[in-house]
Amino acid sequence: MMIHLAMATGFLLILIGFYGALSNRNLLRMIVAFTIADSGVNLVIVAIGYMPGRTAPILDATVKAGDAAARVIDPVPQALVLTAIVIGVGVTALMLAYAYKLYEKKRSLDIAKFTELRG
Amino acid sequence: MSLLLTAMTLVLCIAMIVAAFVAILGKSLPIAILAAGLVSLVASVLFVILASPDVAMTEAAIGSGLSTFLFFFVLGRVRGGERDGEDEPGSEHG
Amino acid sequence: MVKRLLALLLLAAIGGIFTTLVLGYMPDAELNNTARYYADHTAADIGSANLVTAIVITYRGLDTLGEVTVLFLAAAILGLVLARGRRQVQARRELTPVGELLTTGSRVLVPLIMLLGVYVFVNGHLTPGGGFQGGAVIASGVLLLLLTDPLRQFAHTLIAAVESLAGVFYVAIGLMGLFLAGGFLDNRFLPIGTLGALFSAGAIPIIYTLIGLKVGAEFSVMLSDLSDTEAL
Numbered sequence: 001m002m003i004h005l006a007m008a009t010g011f012l013l014i015l016i017g018f019y020g021a022l023s024n025r026n027l028l029r030m031i032v033a034f035t036i037a038d039s040g041v042n043l044v045i046v047a048i049g050y051m052p053g054r055t056a057p058i059l060d061a062t063v064k065a066g067d068a069a070a071r072v073i074d075p076v077p078q079a080l081v082l083t084a085i086v087i088g089v090g091v092t093a094l095m096l097a098y099a100y101k102l103y104e105k106k107r108s109l110d111i112a113k114f115t116e117l118r119g
Numbered sequence: 120m121s122l123l124l125t126a127m128t129l130v131l132c133i134a135m136i137v138a139a140f141v142a143i144l145g146k147s148l149p150i151a152i153l154a155a156g157l158v159s160l161v162a163s164v165l166f167v168i169l170a171s172p173d174v175a176m177t178e179a180a181i182g183s184g185l186s187t188f189l190f191f192f193v194l195g196r197v198r199g200g201e202r203d204g205e206d207e208p209g210s211e212h213g
Numbered sequence: 214m215v216k217r218l219l220a221l222l223l224l225a226a227i228g229g230i231f232t233t234l235v236l237g238y239m240p241d242a243e244l245n246n247t248a249r250y251y252a253d254h255t256a257a258d259i260g261s262a263n264l265v266t267a268i269v270i271t272y273r274g275l276d277t278l279g280e281v282t283v284l285f286l287a288a289a290i291l292g293l294v295l296a297r298g299r300r301q302v303q304a305r306r307e308l309t310p311v312g313e314l315l316t317t318g319s320r321v322l323v324p325l326i327m328l329l330g331v332y333v334f335v336n337g338h339l340t341p342g343g344g345f346q347g348g349a350v351i352a353s354g355v356l357l358l359l360l361t362d363p364l365r366q367f368a369h370t371l372i373a374a375v376e377s378l379a380g381v382f383y384v385a386i387g388l389m390g391l392f393l394a395g396g397f398l399d400n401r402f403l404p405i406g407t408l409g410a411l412f413s414a415g416a417i418p419i420i421y422t423l424i425g426l427k428v429g430a431e432f433s434v435m436l437s438d439l440s441d442t443e444a445l
Binding site for chain 3: 003004007008011014015018019022023048050051052056057058059060065068069072074075076078079082083085086087090091093094096097098100101
């Protein structure tokens with residue numbers, strides 16, 4: 001139940017992010033929408049790794065090394081999401097830098113004003 | 120216990136979706152950026168419930184902390200462009 | 214209007230796919246083979262209490278090296294793109310002085326934040342956290358310094374030196390694993406020690422410390438690059 005709830009929220013966030021990126025014309029707001037879609041993707045992947053009734057993949061006094069396979073959740077999706085978040089902020093920073101440069105050129109953040117590449 | 124966790128998940132999910140809609144549809148850009156940061160912050164709480172403390176720490180420190188500040192640095196530089204594409208007459212937006 | 218309709222149509226299609234995915238999803242009752250291998254063998258092979266750290270640093274260490282490289286590239290491109298926007302900083306901005314609270318508060322808080330960052334990445338193999346989280350915490354300390362004094366000139370050469378030295382040592386440790394142990398980035402050329410001790414898990418604490426320094430330096434460069442730009 002919890003998994004489906006989290007997963008549905010993640011997918012919904014992806015859709016909201018896409019909608020925001022498609023329907024807004026302000027560059028900064030499009031980047032905000034992309035970060036929201038990013039959070040949604042991360043949420044979906046983490047939800048896939050979760051298993052009901054198990055704990056975090058960290059061995060300690062209560063989760064012994066011997067019975068770890070029966071007690072912990074899947075650590076692989078977490079490692080993937082760890083990477084995804086860090087890369088995500090790098091990509092966001094790049095998009096912001098380009099948005100700044102475009103603003104420097106045109107004094108505007110409206111993508112409708114950037115017509116050089118229009119056929 | 121499980122019921123409590125499910126209820127918490129439900130509340131957090133609703134909060135995330137509301138914050139996401141504020142970020143996409145709200146009129147003011149600073150509030151949109153803060154709302155996007157809020158989505159990340161609530162997501163990190165949800166990651167703790169989903170038994171992923173590593174991911175939760177990363178999301179809280181990087182996704183919600185640093186990237187919000189990156190946005191505000193740029194927003195502070197382009198203050199004039201804040202309203203672009205929002206209140207233009209005859210645009211098909213909105 | 215047509216555009217808007219097309220966008221909504223596209224979203225409806227994607228939403229349909231997502232709905233079938235959610236409704237058809239059944240969580241596994243058992244770990245799959247890969248995860249089971251990691252859960253069974255990490256304690257004996259790697260000696261790291263945190264399975265995620267074991268995967269990130271050792272089993273998939275090459276991915277992490279690539280990830281750090283991507284982050285470095287992002288920081289470098291950011292610097293390149295914004296380079297022309299960075300001119301004489303002192304001349305142009307008259308800033309309102311920041312408050313007493315921020316100045317004094319940052320003097321108290323910055324050392325503590327840095328200490329927390331170091332704690333997080335040194336303990337990456339025992340507790341949740343690690344190089345990326347610790348690096349981000351350190352960068353937020355730098356951010357506090359930037360907020361206190363936006364005109365502050367950071368020692369860019371120092372940050373660059375930390376960043377590149379950490380990268381070089383990271384690759385060097387990977388090569389030591391290749392020659393002294395089983396393969397590139399193998400952590401077992403140092404003793405594995407007892408599970409749960411600070412000095413255990415072979416080279417993992419060292420690698421995560423290097424990653425923490427590198428990531429912290431990269432995020433700091435990104436923040437100070439973006440904050441050095443000119444207000445338009």
